[in-house]
Amino acid sequence: MKRVSLDMIAKEVKLSKTTVSMVLNGKGDLHKINPDTQTLILSVAKRLKFRPNMIARNLSTGSSMTLALIVPRMIDTYYGLIAESMEQILSKLGYQVLLGTTHEDPVKEKELLLTFEAQQVDGILIASTQHNLEDIKAISDAGLPIVLFDRHYPEADLPYVVVDNYLGAQKLVRHLIEAGRKNIGYIGLNLDLTAIKDRQIGFENAIEDHVKDQHNLKIVDHKNAKSDCRQAVEELILDQGVDGIVFETHYLALFGIAKIREMDVDYPNAVSIVSFGDHEVFSIFRPEVTALVQPVEKIAQNSIDMLMKQIENKLNSTSKLHEVVEPSMEVRST
Amino acid sequence: MKRVSLDMIAKEVKLSKTTVSMVLNGKGDLHKINPDTQTLILSVAKRLKFRPNMIARNLSTGSSMTLALIVPRMIDTYYGLIAESMEQILSKLGYQVLLGTTHEDPVKEKELLLTFEAQQVDGILIASTQHNLEDIKAISDAGLPIVLFDRHYPEADLPYVVVDNYLGAQKLVRHLIEAGRKNIGYIGLNLDLTAIKDRQIGFENAIEDHVKDQHNLKIVDHKNAKSDCRQAVEELILDQGVDGIVFETHYLALFGIAKIREMDVDYPNAVSIVSFGDHEVFSIFRPEVTALVQPVEKIAQNSIDMLMKQIENKLNSTSKLHEVVEPSMEVRST
DNA sequence: ATTAAATACTAAATCGGTTTAGTTAAATAA
DNA sequence: TTATTTAACTAAACCGATTTAGTATTTAAT
Known part of the structure; x- marks a missing residue:
């Protein structure tokens, strides 16, 4: 039950494995192999159901046609969508996807990066914990193509594709203001991420521009997101008397909505809410939840384009690697 | 910027790469390498930041420490959870995860299977489309460990871990009956999967045992699940006058709930619903949705255990490979 | 004093491909 | 007729590890 190798085919057709290799890689004409010979090799390979050992090929070529995808979580439907989108695109390009999840743990992320590097992946797509700049830079400097998506290191000159978090937060606030809300609260996470910071600053600035009030900005622990978020909702509504809440992520919105419904509040009339990030159920909830949509497919496609540019070494001075x-x-x- | 190889270390310490290899693999004592030599090699490897080329190791050992995970979708939170769970467990075991999604397309599934086989994965975990028995059998027969989870081929003797779909459907019906429902409907998918069939049969049998009525079983097209499901809900309630509905999957439940809420129905008093499969929002919805929970972690753990047994070749006659x-x-x- | 055993190491084969640098024989050019 | 090209193919190096089958030296046993 031994696997069919190049050598076996070579023996079968009584030619060298060089010739066989060339023909099976479609380089027969290029190397002026007789068309009849080519036909013969092709047919024998087919008959013996030859499937090249990719590991051997990878060792030889130095390329593995494999990319690493590192995300914080998969339960988060946002990353689920990203993963699905990327897998679809990469599969069409002939690439395979190695999956890693960090759970926001920089140590796990570092391990993943090193493993994937040793595994000779051709490139890395990562939504980083933002606590591994050194390792990521080292990898990039070593010539391994990498694209940061969703989260990036603003202080470093690494390729990235992110969403405009500042603008997004402003849009959410604007929506509430246009709906006549006067006292807007915000519930966010205590994650040390640029994306998160930008949302918070975007919120604060949008508020300051339009409605003069105290900030009502609640930061909750991401490890106790559910209970902390519920408490924040209670404080915002009961203590601060807000009439609108911006949730920093879709799952905070989910937790918050649950709490609001349990409270004696006229939702959404007395308190309206909006979410940074959409969720499949927001259009199923009654009332339907207004949300800011992150263009998942675009992020996936652009990140991959940016990675491919690096892989194909088609970088010219005009190539823009920040999006x-x-x-x-x-x-x-x- | 060349990568550090065994040879370079060997040259540095003026020893053969055999010795270096043995020491770095922790087999120094086994091969009676002088402790001092071992210390030296270890320190030099550390200083030069040696990271073995896994591709080379894989070619040599024939094992890649990589497993393939094939699922229909990632957007489905159920598979997202499965993927996350498996990645966590496998990562601890030192394995890497290659991800593939089929979108219920047997052709894509076949491609994935062949690619992963060529990629020399050490094993495959698959929630199959159930339309590739030949290829899966071929792979299994060729000695590549495989475990089917969530969906399996009952006619074939392949290792699998599945949920008791028949029992699950019965539990759901029983719940509605105990809640006093007399006329129960069912909305399912037109997928040719054992899991799906079992749920439908489970439903029918549970109904026949307890409540004599017509079957109220609606099958909707999985490609038009949303609109077809909405229509099915309408028909069940308006035409059949059901007072309870069993949804075959969590997303059918999601679609159905949205529809019911738009209808002039006293939900959940006049019509109660239950879902086969839980969803993060079911406890957030008001009213909270009763669901049958599939033990994701258990499925993940058991599938991996079963795969490891095969990989470690610890199969004895008492090993049970069906769960x-x-x-x-x-x-x-x- | 010889043999056997243990210690500490290494040369070279191997995994299965790709690729470089040829080789041989026939065809064409000078 | 000899030199040059071209066609068609191949030997062997290479990728970077693992592993088998040794070798040389020292120590222990008889």
Whole structure:
């Protein structure tokens, strides 16, 4: 039950494995191999069901046709969508996807990066914890193509594709203001991520421009997101008397909505809410939840384009390796 | 910027790469390498930041420490959870995960299987489309360990871990009956999967045992699940006058709930619903949705255990490679 | 004093491809 | 007729590890 190798085919057709290799790689004409010989090799390979050992090929070529995808979580439907989108695109390009999840743990992320590098991946797509600049730079400097998506290191000159978090937060606030809300609260996470910071600053600035009030900005622990978020909702509504809340992520919105519904509040009339990031159920909830949509497919496609440019070494001086995509409002009932 | 290889270390310490290889693999004592030599090699490897080329190692050992995970979709939170769970466990075992999604397309699945086989994965975990028995059997027969989870081929003797779909459907019906429902409907998919069939048969049998009525079983096209499901809900309620509906999957439940809420129905009093498969928002919806929970972690763990048994060749005659895990009811408000 | 055994190491084969640098024989050019 | 090209193919190096089958030296046993 031994696998069919190049050598076996070579023996079968009584030619060298060089010739066989060339023909099977479609380089027969290039190397002036007799058309009849080519036909013969091809037919024998087919008959013996030859499938090249990719590991051997990879060792020889130095390329593995494999890319690494590193995300914080998969349960988060946002990353699920990203993963699915990327896998689809890469599969069409002939690449395979090695998956890694960090759970926001920089140590795990570092391990993954090193493993994937040793595994000779051709490139890395990563939504980083943003606590591994050294390792990521080292990898990039070593010549391994990498694209940071969703989260990036603004201080470093590494290729990235991110969403305009600042603008997004402003859009959310603007929506609430246009809906006549006067006292807007915000619930965010205590994650040390640029994306998160930008949203918070975007919120604060949008608020300051339009409605003069105290900031109502609540930061909750990402490890106790559910209970902390519920408490934040209670404080915002009962203590601060807000009439609108911006949730920094879709799952904070999910937690928050649950809490609001349990409270004695006229939702969404007395308190309206909006979410940074859409979720499949927002259009199923009654009332439907207004959300800011992150263009997943675009992020996936652009990240991959950027990675391919590096892999194909088609970088010229005009190649732009920083991209900020604009999120769009999906205005529903809240 | 050349990578550090065994040879370079060997040259540095003026020893053969055999010795270096042995020491770095922790087999120094086994091969009676002088402790001092070992210390030296270890320190030099560390200083030069040696990271073995896995591709080379894989070619040599024939094992890649990589497993393939093939699922229909990632957007489906169920598979997202499975993927996350498996990645976590496998990562701890030192394995890497190659991800593939089929979108229920047997052709894509076949491609993935062949690619992963060529890629020399050490094993395959697959929630199959159930339309590739030949290829899966071929792979298994060729000695590549494989475990089917979530979906299996009952006619073939391949290792699998599945949930008891028949029992699950019965539990759901029983719940509705115990809640006093007399006329229960069912909305399922037109997928040719054992899991799906079992649920439908489970439903029919549970109904026949307890409530004499017409079957109210609606099958919708999985490609038009949303609109077809909405229509099915309408028909069941308006034409059949059901007072309870069993949804075959969590996303059918999601679609159905949205429709019911738009209808002039006293939900959940006049019509109660239950879902085969839980969803993160079911406990956030008001009313909270009663669902049958598939033990994701258990499925992931058991599938991996079963795969490891094959990989480690620890199969003895008592090894059972078929496992049916029992789902549990999460009774909430509906 | 010889043999056997243990210690500490290494040369070279191997995995299965790709690729470089040829080789041989026939065809064409000078 | 000899030199040059071209066609058609191949030997062997290479990728970077693992592993088998040794070798040389020292130590222990008889």
